[in-house]
Amino acid sequence: MKFISTLIAVATLATAGTSYAADRQLHLRGEVTAASAGELTIVDRKGVKTTVQLPEKAQVLDVSRSSQAAIQENSFLGIAAAPASDGKIRATGVMIFPEAARGMNEGHYPWDNIEQGTMTNATVAKVIKKSSSTELEMRFGGRSQQVMLDKATIYGQFVPGDRKLLVVGAKVMVIGAEGADGKVHANAVLVGRDGFMPPL
Incomplete structure (x- = not known):
């Protein structure tokens, strides 16, 4: 409780x-x-x-610190990000939410972590592994957003x-x-x- x-x-x-x-x-x-x-x-x-x-x-x-390995399809994440090419965004920080927090503040909106920063709270629909990075297809409210993870992305989890x-x-x-x-x-x-x- x-x-x-x-x-x-x-x-x-x-x-x-x-x-x-x-x-x-x-x-x-x-x-x-x-x-x-x-x-x-x-x-x-x-x-x-x-x-x-x-x-x-x-x-x-x-x-506490986490890692990309903790992310899988259907994970619910909070992703602080900066603009990238082709309408995608590059994750600067990812918070892996516990199951009890699924759906919290779901959506994609401005965030003050960096200039033109955004926050995406959404469910991982697909994990796409590439040679130098990983892409996530995030879904929320019938919409989707492509997010790029790279070596500079920082991962956390909370209790x-x-x-x-x-x-x-x-x-x-x-x-x-x-x-x-x-x-x-x-x-x-x-x-x-x-x-x-x-x-x-």
């Missing part, structure tokens, strides 16, 4: 929490430099420091986590929003295990 409730809460991967305006939602990626029961300080890859409020309702996900993971040095992705008080409030925190940065 805890697992299911965590997955429902993490639907914030694509939408802001209901208590915040949608146009103020954000994704913050970086390293924890200070942590307390109610706050995290995070420095992003550009060196920008942000203090994040951590409400009791904020969920924590334990994200419900504990706040004990939120320590100095942890690599995290915060999904949250700027509140009316001007502060950043977390809805969910994806925490990479053993120094792994969540690939979304």
Whole structure:
């Protein structure tokens, strides 16, 4: 039951929490430099420091490294990607969802991982092996999207986590929003295990 409730809460991967305006939602990626029961300080890859409020309702996900070998037909994936040729996209990061999360935020939409980035949450219809890469045919809502995997693609998987993971040095992705008080409030925190940065 805890697992299911965590997955429902993490639907914030694509939408802001209901208590915040949608146009103020954000994704913050970086390293924890200070942590307390109610706050995290995070420095992003550009060196920008942000203090994040951590409400009791904020969920924590334990994200570990995975591999392309874990992907097969009918897997449900979240794929952060950049534009490629011929209408395809190149996966920069892939999250392999547990079965209980199948269908969560299904679709293809803009994502802020990179300039012109996209997110595709969908089911693998076909795995096409090529000499230098692998292509996935992803299907969602009667549509399809071709995705290219290559040597630079990073793979992860997640399970419900504990706040004990939120320590100095942890690599995290915060999904949250700027509140009316001007502060950043977390809805969910994806925490990479053993120094792994969540690939979304």
